[in-house]
Amino acid sequence: MKKRSFLIGAALAAAGAPLLAQTAYPARPIRLVVPFPAGGATDIFARAVSQKLGEKLGGSVVVDNKPGAGGTIGSDIAAKAPADGYTLLLATSSTHAIAPSFGAKLPYDPVADFTPIAHVGNAPSIMVVPNSAPAKNVKEWIAYARANPGKLNYGSSGNGTIVHLTAEYFKAQSDLFIVHIPYRGTALAMPDLISGKLDLIFDSLPSALPHVKEGRVKALAITTRKRSALLPDLPAIAETVPDFESNTWFGLYGPKGMPADLVARIGNGVNQALQEADVKDRLARLGIEPVGGTPQQFAAMAEADRAKWKKIIIDRKIAAE
CATH class of the missing domain: 3.40.190.10 (Periplasmic binding protein-like II)
Known part of the structure; x- marks a missing residue:
């Protein structure tokens, strides 16, 4: 009887572990990888929203600059991190739409290796x-x-x-x-x-x-x-030119395989942060419009942007430097 009670207790504890872990998130600082140098537009943008995002999540978000190779080095670092919500990536149209559209071999797949979380802003x-x-x-x-x-x-x-x-x-x-x-x-x-x-x-x-x-x-x-x-x-x-649109967009990704409830929690934090008056003011001074929305909306936007630039690159015979 004691053995059976022990096994039942152990099973219940195991079943409750993910819930307890989720409730405790974030138990340590969240790393926000910025794949461009400190002081640049993406870095300034990241710092404009990271503190407020940390507050909304009940923890802290630390910006980690990993520049190089047009943003691909930092993006690859984030792609290979554990999918536990403690490593996020502030990607741009350069890293996840334009670079992949040139057909060059990248160390990551912009779709398969990431979990979309939120479309943060447009410049x-x-x-x-x-x-x-x-x-x-x-x-x-x-x-x-x-x-x-x-x-x-x-x-x-x-x-x-x-x-x-x-x-x-x-x-x-x-x-x-x-x-x-x-x-x-x-x-x-x-x-x-x-x-x-x-x-x-x-x-x-x-x-x-x-x-x-x-x-x-x-x-x-x-x-x-x-x-x-x-x-x-x-x-x-x-x-004047129907449907014309071109933006440098900023979006938050996690590594592939992040749990849906964790994605929703971080995404909600982003959306709430973007509604704060001081964040809106800082972004306006940077020339950036906050966007927000769902992971599905973000993924659809990024896919459409990749398709658009790929067509332009092919049709206009454009080569990257």
Whole structure:
């Protein structure tokens, strides 16, 4: 009888162990892997939300920068971590949509090796032109470019970057012939845009906005599908070019095989953190729009983004650097 009671007790204890472990989560700091250097946009974004996420989960979230190889090193580290909720990854469209679309062999599979948790935010770009451009809006600029095929150019932050791909997407959707001039970063290209040596750049909102506000260049439109709450008076390109959209997105992943209840708990924490006024304010100053939503919505968005960029890369015969 004593033996039977012992076995029943042991079985009940074992059955309750996962529940107890879940209740105790997080019992130690959660590592948020950022696959880019400290001080960059992704790192700043991670630090803007990590403290609040830790508060919502009842613990702490520690940012761990693992840069290198365009974000693939840190992504691979996160992919190979235990699926216990103590290692998360702040991925971007670069690591999980653009890089996989080039067909290069990556150390991870962007779908099979990760558990999607939440679409955290979007960083749109602005279509900026020199003040000397004879166009006041997107429609006029397209007409101007069509009247001068091959005579206009655009700058980018390098082959295969989101800046390059956004311009090629715009060209494809608008049926334009404009010449690509790659730079090592849009900061190096901006002086040539200001002087009129360049005709167009799709620069990130936080990078381009100071030049726009100081009157050095003109902003014609934003790359979000609808007008952005960050710049409500700036038209969306989609108002002229139907369905046009290009964002650098940020999303939270865990390693593959994370339990659904743990994913839901972390996802709820993210969604709650993004609703906090101080988080919204910090993200607005970074030029980032909070998103949130379910893991299913995040996975669907990422898959659609991969398909879009893969088509552009193939159709436009784009090679990465």
